[in-house]
Amino acid sequence: MIESNNARWIALALLFIARIGLGFQFQTLGSVSENLVTGLALDYTEIGVLIGLFMVPGMFLALPAGFSGRFASDRFIIGIGLMILAAGGFLAALAGSFELLAIGRLICGIGFVFSTIFFTKMVADWFAGKELATAMSILVMSWPLGIAMGQVGHGWIALNYDWPLAFTVASIYCFVSAFLIMIFCNEAPNIKKAAGGFQFSLGRTEIFLIFISSLIWAFFNAAYVVYLSFAPISLVADGYDTLTALSIVSLASWLMMFSISLCGFISDKSGKPDLLIYICMAGAVIALVLLIYTPLAIPSSLLFGFLGVAPAGVIMALTAEAMKPENRAIGMGLFFSIYFLIQAIAPPIAGWLFDLTNNSNWPILFAMALFAVTALTTYLFRIAVRRYPL
Numbered sequence: 001m002i003e004s005n006n007a008r009w010i011a012l013a014l015l016f017i018a019r020i021g022l023g024f025q026f027q028t029l030g031s032v033s034e035n036l037v038t039g040l041a042l043d044y045t046e047i048g049v050l051i052g053l054f055m056v057p058g059m060f061l062a063l064p065a066g067f068s069g070r071f072a073s074d075r076f077i078i079g080i081g082l083m084i085l086a087a088g089g090f091l092a093a094l095a096g097s098f099e100l101l102a103i104g105r106l107i108c109g110i111g112f113v114f115s116t117i118f119f120t121k122m123v124a125d126w127f128a129g130k131e132l133a134t135a136m137s138i139l140v141m142s143w144p145l146g147i148a149m150g151q152v153g154h155g156w157i158a159l160n161y162d163w164p165l166a167f168t169v170a171s172i173y174c175f176v177s178a179f180l181i182m183i184f185c186n187e188a189p190n191i192k193k194a195a196g197g198f199q200f201s202l203g204r205t206e207i208f209l210i211f212i213s214s215l216i217w218a219f220f221n222a223a224y225v226v227y228l229s230f231a232p233i234s235l236v237a238d239g240y241d242t243l244t245a246l247s248i249v250s251l252a253s254w255l256m257m258f259s260i261s262l263c264g265f266i267s268d269k270s271g272k273p274d275l276l277i278y279i280c281m282a283g284a285v286i287a288l289v290l291l292i293y294t295p296l297a298i299p300s301s302l303l304f305g306f307l308g309v310a311p312a313g314v315i316m317a318l319t320a321e322a323m324k325p326e327n328r329a330i331g332m333g334l335f336f337s338i339y340f341l342i343q344a345i346a347p348p349i350a351g352w353l354f355d356l357t358n359n360s361n362w363p364i365l366f367a368m369a370l371f372a373v374t375a376l377t378t379y380l381f382r383i384a385v386r387r388y389p390l
Helices: 007-031 033-039 044-053 056-068 074-094 098-127 132-160 163-184 204-237 242-270 273-293 297-308 312-321 325-357 361-387
Strands: none
Touching: 007 033, 007 044, 007 074, 007 098, 007 132, 007 163, 007 204, 033 044, 033 163, 033 204, 044 098, 044 204, 044 325, 056 098, 056 325, 074 098, 074 163, 098 132, 098 312, 098 325, 132 163, 132 204, 132 242, 132 312, 204 242, 204 273, 204 297, 204 312, 204 325, 204 361, 242 273, 242 297, 242 312, 273 297, 273 312, 273 361, 312 325, 312 361, 325 361
16 A cells, blocks of 8 residues: 555556546547448448447446445446456457447447546545646546547558557557556545445535536537547548548647646636636637638647647536535536436537538537537536535
8 A cells, every 4th residue: 555645646647547548449439430431331420329329328327337436446446447448349349330339339338437437536535625626637638648549549550450450459458457457556545435325315406516517527528529520520521631630630639638737737726717618618619710711720729739628627626516525426426427418419419410411510510519518507507606505
């Protein structure tokens, strides 16, 4: 057991490395989508469905996953989740049809929901009350890093070898990460867990605040996923080749690794998280306007990564204001139930807009609307916190 004052930062580093696998596995579908359209004769609505299926299990399993924290250690649940995530990827690598790909993505989603809830909970336990926005920003940064690795790596693998290998590589990463967490990662000491088996311990105020905070996170991430999935298609429609388009869009994900942590640090020091969110959402919309209406693809991607998606950790840190410490496991379960619902339906809507209009700009306009709603929901959350304190 690690006893030094650096224990929480060591735990954060291990969680960060393992959580990269979530984004790396998620991005497989988006990066090889063109191969699936040509090789398996899928349309873009089906591509959107396959992307969204990754989030569907969370709609039904997030609450049970939250309850599972009362019966098993957080790191054990994360490890099992990562193994399930790997299993779904291995199945997708063997798929030769939409149906088998869908099953593989659903299995991935089961692993994702169990692991992602307890990644967040463990960081909240270690850093509650001190540098939480900074720590959450570092954790959240692992998702775009995994996605950036997938945007370039999976695309290169699909181009030079074949698309199933992309799923295999991501699954191996998740499998190794599971053992890393289960063997080496310690949990925060002196954390009180809610007892009582399957007793639902959330009060009405907590439920209300969790609901609004989850909407902020859901709209923000839905917009980001739509951007990741359809911005490359938009660039290809403008004349870029697929690998170049993926590389340009990946610039945002690489830059996010710096901007997310910087935004979290500024939030902790300034004490003005809401203002940062409003500024960044405006930046996201401007970046997408540049993507649609100008040839400035690279500046658009850089602005999007530096400003548009920078407040990810700041948004996630709002969860500390929405639930009591002893209710974090079940609270995160409810939080992610709502998040997964919106995440599951957003990509199919974007794909449907593309198929309906045959215009790749419509999914980008949809992402702009989601970013705008993120800002609005943040404002509503702040009103709710002031009116209904825990």
